Amino acid sequence: MGAAGLYWRHGLGIYLRRHLLLLVIGLAHFALLWHGDIIASYAQVALLLPLWLRRSPSCTALTLWAVGLGLLYFIPTFWAALAMNWSAPRYGFSPQFEEHQSYLSILRERLHDLPSDSLLGYPYDIQSLAGGLLFAGFFLLYFLLGAAMQKSGLLARPQQHQVALRRLAFWGLGLGVPLGVLLAWMNAQTAAPYTYLSESVRMVGGLLMALGYIGLFGLISLGRSARRLLPLAYSGRMAMSNYIAQSLVMTTLFYPYTFGLYGHVGAAGAVAFALAFGVLQVALSRLYLAHFPRGPLETLVRWAVYGRS
Structure with a gap:
């Protein structure tokens, strides 16, 4: 919704400047902190969205495009999964660390993986490129649905x-x-x-x-409970800063070059800790915004895109 609103309010130039900057931030986040970055993926797909928005399509057209892209992703992915060998072991996406592995060693691995771990992938072969394009199509679905909601005023005029x-x-x-x-x-x-x-x-x-x-x-x-959502609004105004802070705190706790808790905390404990930290961030966001107009990364992006903080 935000991407579509930005394009319709400020035009293509500001739109491209913002999302190219987000691409740089996302790639830096991937390389320096965490292999699971989503900001760069968001930015890459956002760069495709103006191809649909420049002719100001209707909400119905945007929604139909989204449904079509969803089916294009789901059907071949589901079919390919069923065709796999059921006796073969499951493939794991999580990184493997050596005990007390250094930050520089992990950094070198992430820099090596950087081209192939971007959303569209590095086309070493047709299969990897096709997989990347499938994921890109599904991510684009979110942008198209968001654009339809933005155009309809779904949340602006609920x-x-x-x-x-x-x-x-x-x-x-x-x-x-x-x-x-x-x-x-x-x-x-x-x-x-x-x-x-x-x-x-x-x-x-x-x-x-x-x-x-x-x-x-x-x-x-x-309803009358609307004011109870305000704490969530504070954290939403600092979404990027909170996201990067999560990576910084969690890698410090779990990665082998610091406290090394990776592999020593069960699923229930990890979920409980993540929820507790999220609640803490809501409270900290409210405290921070009582003194500053927006989050630190949000201020940086605003200055770089608009030339003002």
Whole structure:
């Protein structure tokens, strides 16, 4: 939604400047802190969005494009997973560390992986390029749905879209929660096909949950409980700063060059810690914004894009 709004308010020049800067920040985040960066992937796909927005398409057209891209991702990915060898072991995406491995050693590995771990990938072969394009198509789906919502005023004027918000909340959470339970079960399976079956469930379930949250929070904003959402708004105004802070804190705790907790904390403990740290960030965001207009990284990006803080 934000990307589409930026394009329609400020035009292509500002739009490209912002997302090229985000690409640089994301690549630096990947190389210096964490291999799972999402900012660079966001920026790469955002650079494709003006191809759809420049003719100001209707909300219906944007939504149909999004549905088509979703099917284009899901059907071949699901079919390929079922065709895999069920007796083969599951492939792991997590990095493997040596005990007390140094930061410089891990940094060298990430720099080596940087071209191939970008969203579109480095086309060593047709298979890797095709996989990267499939993921790019699914990421673009989010941008197209966001553009449709931005154009409709779904959250800017929620009082005019109460029926749509109720449907999003009902169907998004009603389908997304069971898929989340299914994903938890799949993540405990060891056969090779579950590597990509779980990714498909994660992507589709994540999208449905996101739509459900949009409907839920949109409806809450209409009622007397709306003020209770303000703490979340504070953390949202510092989204990038909070995201990078999470990487900094978590790698400090879990990576082998510092406290080395990686592999020593179970799933329940890791989820509990992540939730607790997220709640702490909400409180810290409110405290920070009582003294400054926006987060530190948000200030940097605003200065670089608009020439003012």
